[in-house]
Amino acid sequence: MPPAATLRHLQLILPDRISAAPLHIGGAHVGAAASPGAWELDLRDHLVFPGLINAHDHLQLNNIPRLPAHPPFPNSYAWVAAFQSHLRDPAVAAAVSRSSALRHWQGGLKNLLCGATSVAHHDPWHPVLDHPDFPVHLLRHGGWSHSLGLGIQTEEVRGVAQLPCYGPPVAESFAATPPGQPWIIHLAEGTDAVAAAELAQLDGIGCLAANTVLVHAVGLSDPDIGRAIERGASVVWCPASNMSLLGRTIDPGRLFTANRLALGSDSRISGGWDLLDELRVAAEQSDLAPADLLALVTTAASRVLAWPEVGGLDPGQRADLLIVRDPGSDPYQALLDTRRSAIRAVVRGGAPVITDLDFAEWFAVCGVGTVQVVLDGRPKLLARALLGPDGAAALEPGLELVCGP
Numbered sequence: 001m002p003p004a005a006t007l008r009h010l011q012l013i014l015p016d017r018i019s020a021a022p023l024h025i026g027g028a029h030v031g032a033a034a035s036p037g038a039w040e041l042d043l044r045d046h047l048v049f050p051g052l053i054n055a056h057d058h059l060q061l062n063n064i065p066r067l068p069a070h071p072p073f074p075n076s077y078a079w080v081a082a083f084q085s086h087l088r089d090p091a092v093a094a095a096v097s098r099s100s101a102l103r104h105w106q107g108g109l110k111n112l113l114c115g116a117t118s119v120a121h122h123d124p125w126h127p128v129l130d131h132p133d134f135p136v137h138l139l140r141h142g143g144w145s146h147s148l149g150l151g152i153q154t155e156e157v158r159g160v161a162q163l164p165c166y167g168p169p170v171a172e173s174f175a176a177t178p179p180g181q182p183w184i185i186h187l188a189e190g191t192d193a194v195a196a197a198e199l200a201q202l203d204g205i206g207c208l209a210a211n212t213v214l215v216h217a218v219g220l221s222d223p224d225i226g227r228a229i230e231r232g233a234s235v236v237w238c239p240a241s242n243m244s245l246l247g248r249t250i251d252p253g254r255l256f257t258a259n260r261l262a263l264g265s266d267s268r269i270s271g272g273w274d275l276l277d278e279l280r281v282a283a284e285q286s287d288l289a290p291a292d293l294l295a296l297v298t299t300a301a302s303r304v305l306a307w308p309e310v311g312g313l314d315p316g317q318r319a320d321l322l323i324v325r326d327p328g329s330d331p332y333q334a335l336l337d338t339r340r341s342a343i344r345a346v347v348r349g350g351a352p353v354i355t356d357l358d359f360a361e362w363f364a365v366c367g368v369g370t371v372q373v374v375l376d377g378r379p380k381l382l383a384r385a386l387l388g389p390d391g392a393a394a395l396e397p398g399l400e401l402v403c404g405p
Contacts, residue, residue, distance in 0.1 A: 001027045002319075002350035002366045004035035009044035010323075012313055013331045015295035023048060025319045028349035032315035039365050043323065046344060047331050049294070051117030051320025053301035053311050054275045055236045056184075056215050056264025059107025059121050059129075063395050064095045064269050072247030075190025076216070077149050079245050083269070098395065101128040105392035107267070108135035112386070113375060113399070114274035114340040115322030116297070117348045118310040120236075120264070122146075122184060122215065124167065133385035136348070137318065139305055142211070143177030145170045147186040148198055174207040182305050183211050184236070188219035191248055195219025199227065208233055213304060215264065218242050218250055225254055234260040234304040237296070240281040241266035252286050262301035263293070279336055290332030321347035341376035341398075353383045372402040 007023040024031035024038070067086055073079040086092055104126050111119050112135040120139040121129070129138055146167035167173075170185065177183040187202060188195045196219045202208050210232030214220075217235045220228065228235070235255050242249035255261040265271045265278040272278035279293050288296075302311030310318050323345040327334050345355035351366040352359055357379055363370050369384040376398040387393045387401070394401070 003027075004031065004038040005350070005365070006034045006038045006040045007043050007048065008040060009042050010046050010048050011326060011331060013047050013049050013294070013335070014313065015291050015299050018331065023313065023321075024315075025350045028319060028351075030313055030315050030317050030319050041362065045326045047324050047326050047334060048313075049115070049322040049324075049335060050298045050311055050313050051318070051322055051346070051348065052115050052275055052297040053118045053120075053262070053305070053307070054111050054116040054265050054297070055120050055213075055262035055301045055305060056122055056238055056266055057107060057111065057119050058123050058267040058269075059119070060100055060103040060123065060126070061267035061269050062107040062110050063098065063103050064267070065089070065092050066269055067245075073190070073245050074192035075194045075219075076147060076186060076245075077194070078190075079270075080150075099390070100126055101389060102392040102395055104128050105131075105135065105388040106395040109386060109388070109393055109396050109399070110268075110274055111136050111265075112346060112348070112353060113396070114276045115343055115346050116265075116275040117318075117320040117322075117346065118307065120182075120184065120305055122186075128389070131389070133388075135353070135386055135388075137310060137320070139182075139307060142182040142184065142306070143173045144168065144184040145173045147189070148201060170202075170207060171205050174209075174212075177211065179209070179211055180306060181211060182213045182234075183207070183209075184213040184215060186216055187214040188224075189216035189242075189246070190219050191246055192219070196221065196224075199224045203227070203231075211306070213262075216242060218246055218248060220250070229255070229258045229260055232260075234262065236262050236264045236304070237282065238264045238266040238271055238278070239285045240272035240278050241270040243281070243285070244270045249285050252282075252288060256288060256292060256296070256300075259300065259303060261296060262304040263296035274340060276335075276338060276340060283336055290330065290336055294332055294335060319347060319350040321345070323347070339376070341378040341380075351383075352381075353386060355381050357381055374400045374402055 005025040012019040118137040150166040212233040239249040298311040370381040
């Protein structure tokens with residue numbers, strides 16, 4: 001357990017407020033007040049954000065080369081079929097042949113390196129996800145299905161019987177998910193009639209409710225969006241993946257105003273490089289203000305995923321932090337302008353996990369062993385445990401080990 005700490009002379013940046021109050025850390029959580037004898041860190045000229053939440057990723061797919069250039073697909077089932085051909089490429093086959101445990105670990109590390117300390121993984125659970133040093137917090141409550149087409153093997157639901165069934169069956173998974181926990185499904189990922197019909201189909205089998213979380217939702221009409229909001233359902237927006245695969249994404253304004261929207265990166269097969277990249281695409285594809293975009297990866301994502309322990313800096317929440325230098329301008333825009341190599345420190349559960357070299361004392365105080373790495377050309381200290389089983393960290397592009405473990 002990390003020791004108590006107080007971070008002073010900083011600016012705490014939350015979607016609805018900016019505060020210069022000290023940040024108290026008591027073990028793995030934010031504290032209400034300073035603990036006697038707490039270690040102190042001066043963070044003047046720094047901005048401190050909550051650790052980010054990635055509301056949608058496929059962790060094990062992030063080492064796989066992107067789909068080659070292609071015309072926009074009409075729906076997700078068309079691109080899933082194209083992916084089967086993509087798997088025959090030798091480079092893709094080699095990437096897929098790597099250990100699944102290593103690939104899941106790399107996906108976690110991809111998120112952590114950009115300050116995304118919490119992730120909703122949308123695939124079957126792998127044992128490595130229970131490793132005590134896995135790089136990120138994972139959504140462990142709720143339920144999921146892949147999609148209507150892959151989760152219901154009937155000719156009526158999509159005409160995609162040639163695709164394999166994958167993931168938990170839709171109706172059974174929804175019924176097994178407690179009402180207060182999120183049930184997540186890819187839906188309406190497309191621009192054609194197939195995608196446009198899916199919300200009504202989901203509703204028709206009784207799976208559109210207040211805990212339903214729809215990933216992508218590009219094919220929803222305005223009345224569909226109204227129906228989803230009326231039922232209390234939410235959407236995870238993945239604009240980079242949508243633009244890459246479909247050539248179009250949603251207008252997020254109405255869902256954001258209704259508090260029914262979060263942001264996800266999807267995997268690198270089609271999505272942004274990481275969640276910071278996804279934020280920049282979201283800014284390009286919408287009129288949302290920078291503070292609103294921060295909400296999509298913190299407080300709003302916490303609400304959509306019913307995950308109150310993360311996404312903020314209130315007492316009792318996890319002490320997950322993303323720390324950058326204060327550029328002296330709009331702090332919300334500063335986050336959008338940040339690349340992962342420019343992050344000064346990422347903290348998970350009260351302890352640093354990757355930082356610039358001058359934060360070495362913080363690791364020492366927390367009893368965290370480190371290795372020196374280079375991240376996208378910039379020297380860093382990385383918590384040694386994050387190298388992962390069998391050197392999994394070596395799979396992450398741009399991350400190079402300098403000093404051996």
